Amino acid sequence: MERLDKILSEAxxxxxxxxxxxxxxxxxxxxxxxxxxxxxKIGENAKIEVDGEQVVRRREVVCIMNxxxxxxxSTEDDRSRTVMELLPEEMLRxxxxxxxxxxxxxxxxxxxxxNGELLHRLISPKSEIPKTYYVxxxxxxxxxxxxxAAQGVELKDGTVCKSxxxxxxxxxxxxITITEGMYHQVKRMxxxxxxxxxxxxxxxxxxxxxxxxxxxxxxxxxxxxRNALF
Ligand code: URA
Numbered sequence: 001m002e003r004l005d006k007i008l009s010e011a012x013x014x015x016x017x018x019x020x021x022x023x024x025x026x027x028x029x030x031x032x033x034x035x036x037x038x039x040x041k042i043g044e045n046a047k048i049e050v051d052g053e054q055v056v057r058r059r060e061v062v063c064i065m066n067x068x069x070x071x072x073x074s075t076e077d078d079r080s081r082t083v084m085e086l087l088p089e090e091m092l093r094x095x096x097x098x099x100x101x102x103x104x105x106x107x108x109x110x111x112x113x114x115n116g117e118l119l120h121r122l123i124s125p126k127s128e129i130p131k132t133y134y135v136x137x138x139x140x141x142x143x144x145x146x147x148x149a150a151q152g153v154e155l156k157d158g159t160v161c162k163s164x165x166x167x168x169x170x171x172x173x174x175x176i177t178i179t180e181g182m183y184h185q186v187k188r189m190x191x192x193x194x195x196x197x198x199x200x201x202x203x204x205x206x207x208x209x210x211x212x213x214x215x216x217x218x219x220x221x222x223x224x225x226r227n228a229l230f
Contacts (some may be wrong), residue, residue, distance in 0.1 A: 111208070141166055
């Protein structure tokens with residue numbers, strides 16, 4: 001149960017003060033009945049209407065998408081399709097945004113949330129959340145490349161990356177775990193190691209694994225996964 005004025009201000013409908021005014025005028029109904037007191041406690045499933053319009057109640061949403069190639073990680077773009085187009089209606093209503101970025105041609109795990117604090121944690125370089133990518137590439141990742149990655153790859157522009165862990169899966173196939181999120185970072189790291197990336201997919205962020213989520217599909221995180229991300 002939550003106060004009516006709190007629900008309405010969180011939903012972005014009106015301020016608490018305006019809620020009192022609207023309630024006095026009989027413009028707010030809960031399950032069809034006018035509510036005059038903005039401090040009234042309202043149940044989770046009650047239908048609230050303000051001036052005849054149903055209120056979409058905000059709840060915290062943390063979800064993941066298996067992003068397909070060809071979509072930009074942006075809320076708007078004039079030229080390309082965006083990941084927002086793949087979100088279910090309910091997520092859009094809850095005003096989730098992508099936490100971090102994947103390149104247009106990169107696939108895989110993308111987190112969305114409407115929790116500003118979590119968003120900040122996920123994108124802040126200070127958080128150093130490990131992110132693992134599956135990489136297909138030209139050339140060979142040698143033992144020396146793995147050691148260099150562990151010590152900190154120097155990119156072609158002179159930037160030195162933090163320690164990263166590369167695992168060789170086979171010829172032209174590796175995984176890399178990094179704790180930063182610089183522009184085109186994985187592609188630039190592999191380029192610095194003499195390996196051009198031909199396919200890139202993020203498979204894990206912190207404790208959250210893409211698992212068998214199909215391309216373009218979205219699922220909400222369990223309470224446990226969400227808490228561990230925090
Ligand atoms: N590194 C890249 O080069 N591209 C991505 O999309 C993510 C990490």
